Every structure is written in C-alpha cells, then in structure tokens.
Amino acid sequence: MRLVVKHVTRYAYAHPIAHMVQQLRLTPQSGPGQTVVSWKIAADGYGSAAHYVDAYGNVVDLVSHRQALDAIEIAVEGIVETEERSGIFGDPPCPAPDLVFLRQTPLTRANAAIRRLGTLAAQDDPIAGFHELMHAIRDKVGYQTGVTEVHTSATEALAAGMGVCQDHAHIFIGAARSIGVPARYVSGYMLLADAQDSEAHHAWAEVKLPGLGWVGFDVSNGMCPTDRYIRLTTGLDARSAAPIRGVRGGGGPDETMRVDVSVLQDAQQVQQ
Template sequence: MRIAVSHSTHYRYDTSVSQSVQHLRLTPFSYPAQTVLDWHIDAPGIDKALSYEDAFGNKVHLATFDRIQNGLTITAHGTIETQDTHGIVGNLDETMPSRVYLRQTDLTKTNPAIRKLAARAGDGTEIADFHTLMQAVREEVAYKVGITETHMSAAEAITIGEGVCQDHAHIFVSAARHIGVPARYVAGYLLLEEGDDSEAHHAWAEVLIEPLGWVGFDVSNGISPTDHHIRLSVGLDSRSAAPIRGVRWGGSDEALDVEVQVTKAAQQQQQ
C-alpha cells in the first residue's frame, strides 16, 4: 500500500524568540515492511541543518532557528510504501545492544498494578504472551483523550485508568521490561478508515521475541501493526522517540498546533 503523509507543526509566540534549537526525528526509514519513496522536511534554513543518526537508529536533523518573530512552521511530507508483516519487524541492522531496551525510565517505571499486568505475559517467550498482555492493558486503561498529559508516566496513567496511545505504549513497555524482555516505544503514523480523523501522531510498542526479532503491538487498537502503520522513530519512551524536541531562548506564551494528514496514495501504473 502507498501512503501519503503531511505532518505540520506550528509554533506561535506572543514575543520574539532569539533562538530555537530543535531535534527533528521526522524522517522515516526503509526496512522490509516499509519503503520510503520520497520524503521532505520544509522549515526555514533546514538545508543547513546538521543531519545524523542517533543511538537508536533514528535519522535526526539538528536545526537552529534564529530571530523568530511571530511563529515557526515545520512540515514533513512524503510517500511510503508499506507491507503487512503482521507486526514482525525482524532483526534490523542496529548498533544499539538490545539489552539497553531493558532499562526503565521515569516514564516507564513500574508500580504494583503494572507488575500485576506483567504476570499475565508469563515468561514472555511467545507472541501469544504479549497478545495477552496487550488485551490486559486495554482492559485496565480505557482509551480516552484529554485525560492524561504528554509528561505523564505509565504508573500515573494506569492509576487513572484512562489514557491514549502514548500511555498504552508506556504501560506495555514497562510490563515487558519487568519480565526481562527488551521493549521499546515507537512513534509513527496510522492510516485510519475513511471519515476518521488522523491523530497528531500514533504510538505503539515493540518487544524482542527470538527468533522473530522485534514484533510490534498497537495496544490502543488491539492489533499488531499492519500496512496501515508507518514507523517514524523509536526510543526508550516517548521522550527519546519524540518527533520534535528542543529548547528555545525568549518567546512567551507558546501555542502549538499540529496538523497531520495520512491518506492512501494512488498506485503508479505499470508501463
């Protein structure tokens, strides 16, 4: 399937910003289940940005924006061809040792409720163990927008009992790490059914199950990722996988708007 994505982030300020430095993890990468056909980032001076690959294998643009008067817009857009591999990502050519993904962070630390859920996954050696865990998380934390905040941890979200895809992914990752299985957070895009609104971004989790390698679980939708999913970035949690993260000097009363369009693209005609 071919999917077209347009992802625009708009910053507005009441006073001018002297300088802003942003890490942009806005470039998806190709692997057996997805091929990047074309991709572009539009932002002032993006052609001068430093480009590098971070420790998790994400392509990052380190962009510096000077003297922002009223606002700033960063847009990423392109076309991706995807295949349904039933959530199996496999063993990718990565430099990060898998044991790093056993480390809990402030956002994924366990509590008694998460440890109780983790017991539902048994020893975590089979895919079925994590389908059981996925359903357990869905039962404990209902999907509801506007309840949790971006900085909220897995322990806080499960205590509330409601949350969004970020919260589901954090709880799932926390539980998997608790039973000794490497797990990571994935930020990306999801092609929804016609008439449904696209999210600012989507999130799910991946766990390492040998000999299959990395396998994804979209807890919010109760499925393994399909050809409707586009992987954008990975990390230990939502902070290290954040598509945009940075600092600024100056500027007051920041307002942020994110617009995402994910649509099915026309297939090219064979000659």
C-alpha cells in the same frame, strides 16, 4: 500499500523568540515492512541543519534559529510503500544493544500493578502472552484524550484508567521490561478508517522475542501493526523517540502549537 503523508506543525509565540534549537526526527527509513518512495521536510533553518543518526538509529536533523521569529512551521510530505508483516519487524541492525531496552525510565517504570500485568506475558508461548497483556491493558485503560499529557508516567496512566496511545505503549513497555523482555517505543503514522482524523503521531510498543526479533503491539487498537502503519522513530520511551524536541530562549511563557496530519492511501493505487 502506498501511503501519502502530509504533516504540518506550527508554533506561535506571544513575543518573538531570541533563539531556538530543534531536533527533528521526522525522516522514516526504508527497512522491513516499508520503503520510502519520497520524503521532504521544509522548515525555517532546515537548509543549514546538521544531520546525524542517534543512539537508537533515528535520523536527526538539528535545526537552529537565531533570528527573531514569532512563529515557526515544520512541514513534512512524503510517500511510503508498506507491506503486511503481521507486526514482525525482525532484527535489523540497531546501534543500541538489546540490553539497553531493558532499562526502565521515569515514564515506563513499573510498580506492583504493572509488574502483575507483566506476568500475563510470561508464558511458554510469548506471542500469546503479549497479546493477552495488550488486551488486558486496553481493558484497564480506556482511550481518552485530554486526561493525560506528555509527562504522564505509565503508573499514573494506569491509576487514572484512561489515556492515549503514548500511555498504552508506556504501560506495555514497563510490563515487558519487568519480566526481562527488551521493549521499545515506536512513533509513526497510521492510516485510519474513513472519516477518522489522523493523530499527530501514533505510538505503539515492540518487544524482542526469540526467533522473531522485534514484534509490534498496538494496545490502543488491540492489534499488531499492519501495512497501514509507517514507522518513524524508536526509543526507550516517548521522550527519546519524540519526533520534535527543542529548547528556546524568549517568546514568553506561552507557546501555541497546532498540528495537522493527513495519512491517505495513494489515489492512483485505490483506482487500480
């Protein structure tokens, strides 16, 4: 499937900022299940950005602003060809060893309730076990925006019984790590059904399984990723895989952010 992505993030400040440094993890890579046909990022300061690959294999653009600005816009546009792989990403090289993905973070740390969920996946058939875990989390934590925020932990979301894709992924990851299975957070885009608004970024989890490599589970949608998904970043949790992170000086205490995302199937492909 050929998917077209348009993604614009706008920040506005009550007073001009004095300086800002942003890490942009907004460049998907070609690999199992996807081929990047074209991709372009437009942002203030992008022409002089530094570029590197982080510890999890994500492409990072380091953008800095030293002029007075009261608004910043980051625009992404691209085309990605995707392939149906039943959620199996496989085992392409990653700078971080598998043992790193056993490390719990403040956002994924398991309590007794999450460890009990983890036992559902501890089966002779790991695929069946992790499907059971995925559906159990979906039953316990209904999808609801506005209840949690970026700093909400897996234990807090489970206790609240509501959350979004970030929370679902954190609970799943915490449960998998609690039974000794490497797990990681994946952020990306998803083509939704007709008339549904795209999320700013969708998120799901992957676990490392013998003989298969990394396999994805999207708790929010109760399925493994398909050719309707585009991988963007990976990390230990939403913080390390965040597509945009930054620090600033000035601008006042209030920051307003607006995100517009469109993910569509290529019109020419649909007509064929």
